[in-house]
Amino acid sequence: MCKGVIGLSSITKKKGSISKRWFGWYFIIPGLLFHIFAVSIPSLMSLYLPFTEWNGLNVPKFIGLDNFVEAFQDKVVGIAFINNIKWALFWITIPIIFAFILAYLLVKVKKGQTAYQSIFFSTSIITVTVAGQIWFWLYNPFSGVNHYLEKTGLDFLSIPGLTNPSLALYSVLFADMWKGFGGNVIWLLAAMSQLDKSMEEAAKIDGAGRFRILWYIIIPQLRPTLVIITLLTVLNAFGAFDMVYVMTGGGPAHATETLSTYYYSLSTTGRRAGYASSIALFQMMIAIVLMIVYGVLKKKKGWDV
Helix, strand or coil: CHHHHHHHHHHHHHHHHHHHHHHCHHHHHHHHHHHHHHHHHHHHHHHHHHHEECCCCCCCEECCCHHHHHHHHCHHHHHHHHHHHHHHHHHCCHHHHHHHHHHHHHCCCCCCHHHHHHHHHHHHHCCHHHHHHHHHHHHCCCCCHHHHHHHCCCHHHCCCHHHCHHHHHHHHHHHHHHHHHHHHHHHHHHHHHCCCHHHHHHHHHCCCCHHHHHHHHHHHHHHHHHHHHHHHHHHHHCCCCHHHHHHCCCCCCCCCCCHHHHHHHHHCCCCCHHHHHHHHHHHHHHHHHHHHHHHHHHHHHCCCC
């Protein structure tokens, strides 16, 4: 009798331990199923769709490498790719240099530093739609700054902005810099606040000037932060979409077109989702190459972050 009770209790304990072991899965399964159907399956499809002819509605038809051949011959893809490169080069130069100068000046401020940080970061919390509409209005030749310059007789100072294909991309870039560079200021300011002050003080005692201290003491210590900011900036540049879409939609005459805006328009209004997927895959490969380059530099050059 006792043996039967002991055996029954051991079985009950085993069932209890098994139920406890599986109890966590009851919470994981809903999220896991959502991830499988909303993320994993679409991700796998994105590797197949570039090799198909698909308008987004019918059954995809496998066509091999035809989409990639067309993409390499598509002039708009070339324009968009060059615009992405220009976007990256602009963002890793002017905004980062400007952010560095502001952070360097702010770190010297003892009173009201938080207020200055809030002022510079305030534009970063504005949504892209609002920021894009603000600058779209400023560039508008009929109601923006140029309109008022013309009314006051200062039309020689007017800038064509979005209406001139050669200036349109830089006009959008300036608007994007106004919105986003405040984040870099905060990053660099936080990094500068953690620098080893003893090295700077020792350099001053040895008679080093401000520029030498900046070049040989401060910048080397900021290298990890500068590297990660540059990497994220380049990755964001090759995914540039929102500000361009809000302000120009890729126009005029594809002057502000990026890879993201082009394959978006192809997959929606153009009803060429298969061809758009091939361009998106090309964009993903660029990001992978950039990550590999960073990994190699980190391993060989010791660029730790």
